[in-house]
Amino acid sequence: MPKIDRHGKASVLNREQINQLFECLGSDRNRALFGCCLYLGCRISEACSLQTADVYSEVDREVRSQIQIRRAATKGKIATRTIDTHPQLRELLIKHVPGKLWVFQSRSHFWKHIDPDSADWILRQACQKAGLEGVSTHSFRRTALTALSSSGVPLRVIQEVSGHRSLNELQKYLEVSPEQVKNAIANLKF
Template sequence: MFGVCLYTGARIAEACSMHTKDVYSIDGSIRPRVTIRRGNTKGKSCTRSIPVGGKLRVLLSNYSSQKVYLFPGRHGRGHIHPDSADKILRAAFLELRIEGASTHSFRRTCLTQMHKRGVPLKVIQKISGHKTLSALQKYLEVLDEDLDEAIATLVF
């Protein structure tokens, strides 16, 4: 579930509510694109179709759900609740002594890494589902190493 967020930029609620058919074909093969349905998005404005990259394909090939939802709830009815996913992740972070991270960190990391690698903002906006570029830009982190690299470009 967290891999879906990291490699598609999906919000945790979007990943939790994905249907198995949004990722796998009837024959069980992984679709070339995952579908994030309009009704499950924050703004409920548009369905997004996001390509499945190599690393996500590997994760999905090692996962299987025979239920309607890709990530079913504990009792097999409905999907896992985003709060439950958050609780699971916080427990793992605590055990690993990782501070300051959350389920939203995967989305932020995905969008920031695409930006750092030169993906045009309009493309990232389409993947993320942000209505405006200004909303997207709030996600794009500037790290100390980015500042170091920027200063290193100065040659006079």
């Protein structure tokens, strides 16, 4: 069931929808924030609470080759995840000026990171501008994990990226398209 009035599953985005949204996000900070959700396959709360030292080197503020999502920021607070920095995410992060402690500093409180509810509001404004429905902050996570699955990445590897405790939980995120089902049947050879 698609997401309607903030209920149901968040839509999985296609390339055109992603491009539309990123054009409507308005600032380098917003594009970097939602780029983290997309290219790290992380939750909005995890992206909002990224610490500057986990993304940028402390000496020269270069984007690190791997980004760390600290255990304390994850949903179950079970394990820290380290994910390679995708080249497109690197470009988004280079354009963004991080805060001293937080990558996505709150604009009203210098000691806090952006609130996930504020990020949700930013996304809803961009969706309205782009004319997209059924999209939420979780759409980026579902899109990333579905894209990995569609490209043949083993579920166990996707689980490492996503931080899901079980494969059963992970599979709830993955969308299967009619085209994938058609291709699966076409690949049967006896």
